């Protein structure tokens with residue numbers, strides 16, 4: 001099988017045409033956060049925490065379900081991506097019955113795109 005070339009965060013990488021962005025990122029050491037993805041399960045793209053920005057694509061596709069393409073340019077940590085992930089995590093945390101944590105809109109993200117535990121994370125009110 002021939003290989004294709006794409007860029008992730010400006011770094012040129014090679015991939016097989018049947019790989020997803022997440023598989024290639026994992027192979028190259030690029031960290032993309034995830035909740036619903038596991039390598040032994042079929043990806044379903046439900047949590048959206050692996051959203052990435054791709055040149056020429058509308059919206060923020062899920063890295064776990066989006067196949068790579070030759071010449072693709074992917075960014076994993078733009079402000080738009082980090083804001084989107086923060087919002088998705090906030091929404092997810094609100095749907096967990098008995099959840100005691102919520103991610104505030106102002107939660108700081110670290111360099112890998114995850115949020116530092118800090119005093120700014122506040123207890124969540126129970127669902128009605």
Ligand code: FES
Pocket residue numbers: 033034035036037044045046047048049050051062063064065
């Ligand atoms: S890891 Fe959940 S949508 Fe990709």
